[in-house]
Amino acid sequence: MTRMPQGPAEPATPEAIRAGDPEALKAVVDAYLLQVFRAARGAGLRADLAEDVVQETFTAFFEAAPRFEGRSRVRTFLFGILYRKISEARRDRARERANDPIDEVMESRFDADGSWSRPPLPADRVLRRREILRALEECLDASPSRQRFAFHLREVEGLSTEEICKILDVSVTNLGVMLYRLRNRTRECLESKDVEA
């Protein structure tokens, strides 16, 4: 018996998934459709494109089912497929450069001693919740989908660092850089709009 990381119970056994049991495959769809769709939206896909990508993700899962060994959770496996489908759909991995401009922005915020030279500003504008959320949505849009996907899995789906690293096939350090960039870019963007989320 392999040790499973903690989390919700699996919707079906690896044996039933491998056998292509329709009940098992339906159970997987029922268990994860919403989460997978939400994550596709979280990566910045519009609803109609997200639907297509989610359908492709499950189709790829069904195709791979005979080889599913159950070494990772169904969820991890599905999010891994989704991640590749999103990259294909957006073809924007190239846009994520080694030198992200946000790094320079952050550099300019601190002095040589590492203290704030331009400290974070408090927001003065009084906005309604809806307007704040709309501003946040716009600001999140400024980040590459890979960073958004990582951030979504962390903050909205509440996945562990280990699981996210497995899904994205990156190191813990790498994931940290992605989250750091997205959060700072978003914070800078909100600050420029004089908004606090």
Add this chain to the structure above:
Amino acid sequence: MLTCREVAEVIASGELDRASWRGRLAVRFHLAMCVRCRRYARQIRAIGDGARTLFVDVAEETERMARLAERILRPQQSDQGND
């Protein structure tokens, strides 16, 4: 003593979530004394909270989900029928 830059890094990268109690304590100590980093930490946290709120709406799209589930499962069932 941690610098503001270091505190911002461990907070935004999520390193703080995995830090030892000693590491967490050092950050807490800095935050207790530094209003600027407190503001920064609050803003970073609010971005996560806001993202969760944004996706509450998406969770309510039950009709879309039902349609999508059917779209996904239909070819699957007809494949079975062709065997």
